Amino acid sequence: MRRSxxxxxxxxxxIVALKSLGEWGNEVYKYKKHLSNIIGVAIVIEQKTAIKNTWIAKMKHL
Incomplete structure (x- = not known):
């Protein structure tokens, strides 16, 4: 299973855990969007690294 x-x-x-916490969870849930952006960036970096690695592997075959 990939890290992303x-x-x-x-x-x-x-998110599920925060929703179950009720009022306090909702406060933290507001910051979830920021968290999503961080995770989104992490996934993009992950994909770029994977693409770069396959490209390097292909170049070595030539």
């Missing part, structure tokens, strides 16, 4: 997939699973579990 694990990050998304953790993110979903976090």
């Amino acid at each position: 997939t694990i990050v998304i699973i953790i993110h979903v579990k976090l």
